[in-house]
Amino acid sequence: MFDLKSIVRPNILTLEPYRCARDDFKEGILLDANENTYGPALSAVTESEKLLQLNRYPDPHQEELKRQIVDFRNSQINQYSKSNLEVDNLCLGVGSDESIDMLLRCCCEPKKEKLLICPPTYGMYSICAIVNDVQIVKIPLTVPDFQIDIEKIIEVLQRDPDIKLLYLTSPGNPTGALINVDKIVALLERTGNTWNGLVVVDEAYIDFAPPNGEFSQSLSTIVNQYPNLVVLQTLSKSFGLAGIRLGVTFCNKQLAKLLNSMKYPYNISSLTSNVALKATSPSGLSVMKHYVNLITKQRDIVLRKILSFEYVGKNIGGLDANFILVQILDKTKQPSNETALKLYNRLAKDNAVVVRFRGNELNCTGALRISIGTEDENKEMLEKLEQVLCELNM
Numbered sequence: 001m002f003d004l005k006s007i008v009r010p011n012i013l014t015l016e017p018y019r020c021a022r023d024d025f026k027e028g029i030l031l032d033a034n035e036n037t038y039g040p041a042l043s044a045v046t047e048s049e050k051l052l053q054l055n056r057y058p059d060p061h062q063e064e065l066k067r068q069i070v071d072f073r074n075s076q077i078n079q080y081s082k083s084n085l086e087v088d089n090l091c092l093g094v095g096s097d098e099s100i101d102m103l104l105r106c107c108c109e110p111k112k113e114k115l116l117i118c119p120p121t122y123g124m125y126s127i128c129a130i131v132n133d134v135q136i137v138k139i140p141l142t143v144p145d146f147q148i149d150i151e152k153i154i155e156v157l158q159r160d161p162d163i164k165l166l167y168l169t170s171p172g173n174p175t176g177a178l179i180n181v182d183k184i185v186a187l188l189e190r191t192g193n194t195w196n197g198l199v200v201v202d203e204a205y206i207d208f209a210p211p212n213g214e215f216s217q218s219l220s221t222i223v224n225q226y227p228n229l230v231v232l233q234t235l236s237k238s239f240g241l242a243g244i245r246l247g248v249t250f251c252n253k254q255l256a257k258l259l260n261s262m263k264y265p266y267n268i269s270s271l272t273s274n275v276a277l278k279a280t281s282p283s284g285l286s287v288m289k290h291y292v293n294l295i296t297k298q299r300d301i302v303l304r305k306i307l308s309f310e311y312v313g314k315n316i317g318g319l320d321a322n323f324i325l326v327q328i329l330d331k332t333k334q335p336s337n338e339t340a341l342k343l344y345n346r347l348a349k350d351n352a353v354v355v356r357f358r359g360n361e362l363n364c365t366g367a368l369r370i371s372i373g374t375e376d377e378n379k380e381m382l383e384k385l386e387q388v389l390c391e392l393n394m
């Protein structure tokens with residue numbers, strides 16, 4: 001039976017959250033938080049800066065922002081959703097990188113407990129595990145479709161009770177491939193009663209994944225049905241707001257309460273929440289959807305063109321994110337890390353076009369990961385890539 005108490009570290013379970021000065025009284029002459037009531041040290045404060053009250057600590061709870069995020073995700077339910085998300089299902093972080101780290105600190109006893117990842121995957125899971133002195137177990141994604149190997153995962157989880165977290169990326173980075181929702185739900189069902197751990201699905205790129213008919217591919221709306229599921233999202237990708245650093249953790253309410261107790265009380269700045277509130281309002285959401293549309297159209301155009309180049313092999317990734325993952329070939333038409341790395345360097349150093357070399361990732365030999373830019377940026381990237389690649393293979 002799923003038991004959060006046997007997943008969370010004992011010191012976190014008994015943690016008394018820090019009480020902020022503003023938790024008790026919010027109005028009046030506020031001399032309770034050692035703020036500077038004269039105002040921000042700016043020579044001229046604009047009207048919009050005045051409204052932000054930057055000399056005051058930000059709201060530690062961010063209920064209004066959470067409400068907008070919850071309303072948005074509830075409007076796009078998954079085929080498995082039976083109930084609505086509520087504000088208490090959320091914890092906000094400084095990008096999803098903070099959520100990735102916080103879950104590790106919440107669940108894994110350093111030097112003893114473990115994290116399971118499925119490479120090729122996002123590099124920060126390993127970095128956070130190493131920093132927290134948590135061991136990493138790896139079960140590769142299947143090739144060539146970059147899906148999870150359910151049987152192997154279950155076998156390893158049953159054998160090793162020290163594994164507390166399984167991090168999946170869907171759509172994947174660098175794979176660009178959505179992990180089949182039915183497979184993740186099957187994994188949740190089959191591990192829910194046998195393994196005391198959490199399946200964390202990082203959905204950083206979820207808004208680029210084509211919906212399944214009328215249903216969203218996001219698992220965020222099923223966290224109340226599956227207490228062993230945690231979903232991570234971010235405003236860094238589809239919302240175009242990597243600079244404000246806002247990540248969202250969706251999970252069961254008990255766990256959300258613990259995560260909210262753990263986080264730094266003022267982790268979301270007033271500047272961040274102000275912009276995030278605009279982006280997740282109805283008008284912001286329509287801009288986001290418009291951009292997602294443009295990016296996915298451009299992705300198809302870029303892909304068609306790049307695959308016609310003589311020394312570009314297959315697109316080895318999926319088409320569920322805002323990038324592509326293509327194989328670069330050498331003179332003999334074999335995928336080649338050497339050629340891909342030279343191409344990457346020549347593009348960046350001599351042509352001011354920066355893509356990402358991913359050839360050292362598992363099952364990604366010769367791969368470059370290329371983010372989809374504006375139409376003009378894509379045209380220039382394609383022209384230069386074709387030219388440099390021909391020169392390299394002359």
Ligand SMILES: Cc1ncc(COP(=O)(O)O)c(C=O)c1O
Pocket residue numbers: 094095096097098122169172173202204233234235236242246247
């Ligand atoms: C899969 C995945 N998760 C998380 C992140 C980080 O997101 P954030 O900017 O919210 O920290 C990235 C960034 O590239 C990513 O690819």
